[in-house]
Amino acid sequence: MTKLFFLGATGHIGGAVVNAILAQYPDVELTALVRDQNKAQRLEQAFSRTRGVVGDLDDVDLIERESKAAGIVINTSPDQLDGSPAAIRAILRGLAARTERGFYIQTSGAFLVGEEGSGDRASGEVWNDVLDIDRITTMPPDRYHQRTDQLLRDGSSNANIAIVSPTVVYGLSASTENQIPITIRDIIATTRKLSAGFTMSRGRNIMGYVHVNDLADVYVKLVKDAMEGSKSESRLWGSHAYYFANGEEISFAGYMEALVKILRAKGAIPSDSIKEIGTESDAAEREIVNETAVFHGYGTNVRCRSERAATLLGWKPKGPSLRDTLPEVVDLVLSRK
Numbered sequence: 001m002t003k004l005f006f007l008g009a010t011g012h013i014g015g016a017v018v019n020a021i022l023a024q025y026p027d028v029e030l031t032a033l034v035r036d037q038n039k040a041q042r043l044e045q046a047f048s049r050t051r052g053v054v055g056d057l058d059d060v061d062l063i064e065r066e067s068k069a070a071g072i073v074i075n076t077s078p079d080q081l082d083g084s085p086a087a088i089r090a091i092l093r094g095l096a097a098r099t100e101r102g103f104y105i106q107t108s109g110a111f112l113v114g115e116e117g118s119g120d121r122a123s124g125e126v127w128n129d130v131l132d133i134d135r136i137t138t139m140p141p142d143r144y145h146q147r148t149d150q151l152l153r154d155g156s157s158n159a160n161i162a163i164v165s166p167t168v169v170y171g172l173s174a175s176t177e178n179q180i181p182i183t184i185r186d187i188i189a190t191t192r193k194l195s196a197g198f199t200m201s202r203g204r205n206i207m208g209y210v211h212v213n214d215l216a217d218v219y220v221k222l223v224k225d226a227m228e229g230s231k232s233e234s235r236l237w238g239s240h241a242y243y244f245a246n247g248e249e250i251s252f253a254g255y256m257e258a259l260v261k262i263l264r265a266k267g268a269i270p271s272d273s274i275k276e277i278g279t280e281s282d283a284a285e286r287e288i289v290n291e292t293a294v295f296h297g298y299g300t301n302v303r304c305r306s307e308r309a310a311t312l313l314g315w316k317p318k319g320p321s322l323r324d325t326l327p328e329v330v331d332l333v334l335s336r337k
Contacts (some may be wrong), residue, residue: 002227005070006032007063007087008077009050010039012182013107013166013212015175017076020216022047028223032067034061042176057083060090067094067102072226074219076107079148096158102239103226105219108145108165109315110208110302112136112246118278119200119252119299126320127304129165129244130311136242137230153239162222162236166215166245167208167302169330171325172332176310180333181212184326185206186292188263188333193288197260197274200289202301207302220290221313237313243303247317252298258323274296 001024008014009032021028030050034040040052055062057077067073073091077084088106095102113127113136129136137153139146145165152161172179191197225232253274260272274280275287289298309315 001027001029001070002033003029003070004029004072004074004223005066005102007057007073007075010034011045011076012173012175012177012178012180013169013215014076015178016173016216016302017074017219018047018050019174020213020220022049024220026229029131031070033063037210039177046176057081057087059140060086061153063087063090064094064294067091068097071095071098071100071104072223073077073102073279074105074223079106079108079145079175084148085151088148092151092155092159096155100229103162103232104152105161105162105164105222105261109331110165110167110244110246110304111297111300112139112143112145112149113163113304114300114302116205116298117200117297117299117300119203119205122206122251123301123303125303126158127244129242129304129306129308131238131307133242137240149242151186160226161239162241162243164222164236164243164245165217166210167247167266167304168210169212169215170322170329171211171213171319172329173212180329183296184329185333186270186296187259188330190289190292191260191263191269194275194285195269196271197256197263197269198277198289199253199256199274200293201278203215203256203274203276203299204251205299206249206303207255207300208249208304209322210245210247211325214247214317214319218243218245218309218313219254219310221315222243233312243309244306245309246304247308247319249303250320250322255322259326259330262326266330266334268330268334286325
């Protein structure tokens with residue numbers, strides 16, 4: 001019986017990953033760290049053979065113990081949380097204490113390679129997780145995600161590690177708590193405050209996007225290999241096992257044009273006009289946008305190619321396009337206001 005320990009199972013990404021793994025491997029015994037008993041009960045009711053243990057990222061003894069018992073650990077909790085470094089170290093200690101070598105899949109983010117946040121231009125550089133792997137693994141420590149990524153690489157001698165690095169995640173999730181992507185939730189809230197769409201400057205920057213179910217498939221394929229144990233494919237794991245997950249690209253202006261048409265049609269905003277936010281903009285409008293821009297990098301270029309997942313895992317995105325998912329996502333967001 002394969003045992004799996006999961007951190008972040010009730011999140012948007014985590015819920016999709018849990019659903020995909022248990023659909024593919026219904027005999028897996030999954031233990032999930034959750035913050036309270038109510039969330040644990042909802043998770044257990046939604047997914048059979050799932051056990052919730054109540055705790056948070058600061059409960060390092062619990063995390064270490066469950067990691068050792070499971071042998072396969074997946075962490076989809078945000079790696080920028082204060083407790084993330086200590087939790088990652090606890091996972092690695094637990095796996096290192098096993099007789100058989102364990103497996104750890106950590107969620108990072110492609111904003112590691114993000115550049116130029118003004119929105120004025122589209123970058124021509126497309127990062128490749130095979131050809132550019134030496135640059136990726138030696139990024140400066142102040143880069144987003146780099147400190148936690150490095151913790152895994154430092155622990156790769158005692159466990160099989162893999163880092164999954166998605167671009168902007170879209171689409172509804174099977175999560176018991178967070179079906180809606182946080183990015184679009186915040187974007188819609190910002191447009192409603194402005195009564196209009198927005199871009200940073202002209203919104204020419206290009207971002208990658210991946211459907212949450214396509215992203216989940218990367219984890220499923222890695223778990224499939226980890227279940228082989230000592231017979232697993234060594235090329236899939238280790239200090240260079242960094243997997244971009246990207247499905248499509250679109251400029252932020254193109255994204256916003258599609259979104260505001262839907263918001264206007266549903267009466268959420270009065271027009272489909274788009275405001276260019278920059279140094280000359282109204283100060284109050286800049287403040288509204290900057291409240292969430294600091295988290296989502298609205299003017300950033302994030303371009304990458306998922307060559308490692310394609311060549312080693314046979315991964316190919318199959319989900320609906322970003323534009324095609326917008327109507328149902330917007331409906332759900334608006335229904336909860």
